[in-house]
Amino acid sequence: xxxxxxxxxxxxxxxxxxxxxxxxxxxxxxxxxxxxxxxxxxxxxxxxxxxxxxxxxxxxxxxxxxxxxxxxxxxxxxxxxxxxxxxxxxxxxxxxxxxxxxxxxxxxxxxxxxxxxxxxxxxxxxxxxxxxxxxxxxxxxxxxxxxxxxxxxxxxxxxxxxxxxxxxxxxxxxxxxxxxxxx
Numbered sequence: 544x545x546x547x548x549x550x551x552x553x554x555x556x557x558x559x560x561x562x563x564x565x566x567x568x569x570x571x572x573x574x575x576x577x578x579x580x581x582x583x584x585x586x587x588x589x590x591x592x593x594x595x596x597x598x599x600x601x602x603x604x605x606x607x608x609x610x611x612x613x614x615x616x617x618x619x620x621x622x623x624x625x626x627x628x629x630x631x632x633x634x635x636x637x638x639x640x641x642x643x644x645x646x647x648x649x650x651x652x653x654x655x656x657x658x659x660x661x662x663x664x665x666x667x668x669x670x671x672x673x674x675x676x677x678x679x680x681x682x683x684x685x686x687x688x689x690x691x692x693x694x695x696x697x698x699x700x701x702x703x704x705x706x707x708x709x710x711x712x713x714x715x716x717x718x719x720x721x722x723x724x725x726x
Contacts (some may be wrong), residue, residue, distance in 0.1 A: 546643070551594055555601045558590040562606025567613055573696060578689045580696040584629065585704025588659050591634035592709060593642050599630030621674030625666040629697075632662035645716025647709050655709060659701045667694030 546554075565583035573580055583606065591599025603626035611618040636658040640651040647655075667690040675686040 546594060551598050554590060554594045555598050555605070558586070558594075558598065558602035559605035559609065561586055562602055563609040563613070566606065566610040573692055575689055575692040578693045578696075580700065581693075582700050582704055584626075584663070584697045585701045585706075585708060587626070587630050588633045588655070588662075588701045588705035589708035589712070591630045592636050592640060592655060592705075593712070594634070595637045596631040596634030599632075599634030600627040601630070603627045603630030621678050622671050624674055625671035628670050629662050629666035632665060633659055642709055642713055643716070645713050647713035652706055652709075656702050656706065659705060660698055663694045663698045663701065667691070667697065 562583045565586060566579075566581055569582050571580035571582075587599065587603050587606070590602050604623055607623040607626035608618050611623065636655055639654055639658075640647065642651070668687075671693070672683070672686040672690040675681040675689075676683055
């Protein structure tokens with residue numbers, strides 16, 4: 544199902560706002576400094592799967608930039624870009640599942656979670672640490688530990704929150720051909 548550009552723009556705005564609220568006010572501190580257990584990636588994965596890679600990238604980018612800005616320490620661009628990369632990569636699954644049409648069965652759950660797992664590994668295991676080293680000259684051992692802890696916690700929270708959001712959304716959509724004409 545093709546979404547109108549207006550719908551996608553509204554979804555980006557709402558998604559970025561919800562990403563910000565979850566990331567800023569529902570963040571659970573982890574034992575690793577400057578690394579939280581984040582519920583917002585489940586929402587981002589759901590929105591990206593529903594609206595595609597561009598929406599996913601923009602929701603992650605804008606939402607993460609707003610979180611960093613609100614804390615007052617400046618925007619940590621390496622992690623903002625990693626959030627955008629994650630949203631974009633998960634958004635690619637939108638072409639493989641029919642969430643918008645109300646389909647999200649066992650194969651879709653598996654596909655969604657495989658995509659989010661690989662996307663988190665790329666975002667937090669490669670992109671964020673590499674950009675931390677490149678942009679901020681951070682020590683490699685520090686940023687790879689942060690990426691590992693952040694990535695693992697994001698995989699788990701996305702598997703739970705993201706999957707539940709997709710299941711709940713699909714359950715609200717009537718399946719094609721499910722309505723019958725009365726005689």
